[in-house]
Amino acid sequence: MTAFVRSVRAGALAGCVLVLAAGCGGGSGGADASDTPPPPSHAPAPPADKGPQCEGTTTAKGLHVLRGGSETLPGGAGPVLYKEGGSDGTHRTATLSNGTGTGSAQSGTESWRVRPGQSLTVKGTTFTVSQICTYRVVLTPKDGTAVTQSPTPNPVDPTWPDLNNGRLRLRWHVPNTEKNGAISAVLHDVEAGPDRAYIAVTSRAGGGAAYQDARVGDTLEFSGRLWKVTVIDTGDGNPSMANPRSGYVDLQLIGPSR
Incomplete structure (x- = not known):
């Protein structure tokens, strides 16, 4: 160019x-x-993503954290952002981080590499990583707290x-x-x-x-x-x-x- x-x-x-x-x-x-x-x-x-496009529970209810963006978690856990994602051709993983921002402007002091079904605790509040897709991660509160955000x-x-x-x-x-x-x-x-x-x-x-x-x-x-x-x-x-x-x-x- x-x-x-x-x-x-x-x-x-x-x-x-x-x-x-x-x-x-x-x-x-x-x-x-x-x-x-x-x-x-x-x-x-x-390289092109190896897939699958999504892995996890397709009917899971939870907070949708979109790729490259951040969401405020329920229960006072603060914001979390979907920083990176990848696949080995069979399973998906995602890197989440605390902080705010989008794209390469993301900021945060802590990050977690997660897989579907894994538990994630942020500031004392625990979530299940219900689904990971190329375009989103779904986090479901383990304490049964209803997520007000609906798709x-x-x-x-x-x-x-x-x-x-x-x-x-x-x-x-x-x-x-x-x-x-x-x-x-x-x-x-x-x-x-x-x-x-x-x-x-x-x-x-x-x-x-x-x-x-x-x-x-x-x-x-x-x-x-x-x-x-x-x-x-x-x-x-x-x-x-x-x-x-x-x-x-x-x-x-x-x-x-x-």
């Missing part, structure tokens, strides 16, 4: 953060721009985002923001060889995510829904928000997250 294109991308990303702070894409306010992940480093593409569409505006035949198109660097600014999704970057995308979701109510190196066929979760990446168009290398050929990603609605 030329130095000129990198320079253009960096400038556009800086502008995108300002736009997010102003609540671009619908309504005033906007999700907290300080939670917006920084741009990726354009490192070589990681339902965005409660501020259940119709967000607007879909076309169940499809959501995210254009490079153009935030798609709920009308009250409570949640926003943005395609931060697209890369070729192989085609992959960096999609970030910010939310004032929690449920933020940072899906780096997403590929066609991958499943994502946000706004209480599951989405499949169906198209990645890398565009012409010019990320200007006024450029109709700057690249895009199509997400197809699968259904509510369960």
Whole structure:
């Protein structure tokens, strides 16, 4: 990639953060721009995930911690974030951390590498790691505490985002923001060889995510829904928000997250 294109991308990303702070894409306010992940480093593409996509109890009720994002745990246990994940082709593991932040801006003083079915104790509160997916970890309180978060569409505006035949198109660097600014999704970057995308979701109510190196066929979760990446168009290398050929990603609605 030329130095000129990198320079253009960096400038556009800086502008995108300002736009997010102003609540671009619908309504005033906007999700907290300080939670917006920084741009990726354009490192070589990681190997494709070996699968399985999910491992654990599919019907488990618990808190959904999305990949690259943090959630506040019930019982005063503080926030936990899904930092990294991997698979050996048979079983999945995840690295969780305390602290806040999304993407490479994650912070924390303690981390745990967990597997499905394992117990996890955070500040005296114990959870079962009920499920690990490429896109989320489900934590179920062992003391029977009901988790108030339910996998339902965005409660501020259940119709967000607007879909076309169940499809959501995210254009490079153009935030798609709920009308009250409570949640926003943005395609931060697209890369070729192989085609992959960096999609970030910010939310004032929690449920933020940072899906780096997403590929066609991958499943994502946000706004209480599951989405499949169906198209990645890398565009012409010019990320200007006024450029109709700057690249895009199509997400197809699968259904509510369960």
